[in-house]
Amino acid sequence: MTADQLILKRARDGDEEALRSLWSQHSPHIDAVVRRLCGDAELAADIAQEVWIQIFRALPGYRGEAQFGTWAHRIAVNRTLNALRKVRRIEKWEVDIDDDSAATEMDSDRGFLAESIDEAMRQLSPGARTVFVLHDVEGYTHEEIAERLGITSGGSKSQLFKARAKLRRLLAHVIDDTWPARNGSHAASAC
């Protein structure tokens, strides 16, 4: 039995130090994904504890097919999305896809530049942020995202493009500091 297996076994038995060891080792990344998905520190703090309780509750079902961190990460994502649904943070979010609000958003973005991608992501709509975080940050496929959010993969892709276009504007000074961006208006116009 390896050290990790021993700690997991002890954690399943309710051993405090083993549970604490798992939490201590994995909480930086688990807490980070919860924070990114929530985009709100206070809400994220409320959800993170629920996430950890859920992880430990599910521990007897962990069979070691994946690394513990990967397995726990999946639970964290699912639990956070469920919690966000409950607080209606992403309710009707798919409607946003057809919402022709791009021009309005562009006006409100003008002059605002984010200092980091983390800050920029907080400016996204809940739906766009969720899809962007899951796809570009956490590495989920559109099919996986669609399954978790109950949408189509096309809807996921649309939200992702919308998110990237907005982030590109908000982070223009970071990713394109030598040539001002055109506020996302790059269309199929003449060169």
Next chain:
Amino acid sequence: MLHLPADRLIELGESEPTNTELAHLGACAECERERRAYRALRELASAEGASVGAPLTSWDSLSAALRDEGLMTRKSAQILTLTPPGTPAVARPRRWHTGAWALRAAAALLLVAGGVVIGKSAASVEMSQPQTTAAADPTLGTVANFAGSYTSNAEALAALYRAQREYERAATFLMTNNPVADETEPDVYRARLAALDNVMQASMTALEDAPADPVINRYYIAAAGARESTLRQLQTSLPPGSRIDSY
């Protein structure tokens, strides 16, 4: 010549252009700039996945909830706790409780802990200060006076364990209420984190040889706990808005 569609440029942030698109990108600086910008955004997003921020959860709060849920049913500290003479027997985990080897292991752990305390204390004493004897130091004098007051090994070990618990409480307090703060702290914490990683790695390797050894387990878990505290200290010592991507 038309620009590439905006959605296609966004897509090119993560995929390769066709030959036609490649030719266009070679001739159109603006489209090429957009493509590079979206690639840069992808890289920022990937890097974000590896970053961590200030902790959202605290063990005190989480452990209380886990106890309420019945998910945390016993403390590992029990494995090293002596039962005072006359105390009714209680159910305890089979391993790690009985046998002289367990007592020796606990005593060894305590000696290590004591060594840390002594080392920390010694570091704070001016080098010019003459070494004192037990009689000259009130604290050491007290210890010396008690040296012959124990009537059994069990009694002495019980005192050792009480001291160990007291040490752990004091160490936790000092780690969370460090009165010394200067701008070099982040570097100190980074160095400590790197050292603790080495300790964890070494104890992990040792656990592969002796997975049930309680002393090695304690080392591993203690290092993990210290690492967690240090990570939190590092986070709070950074300027507002800073986050830890690596150390």
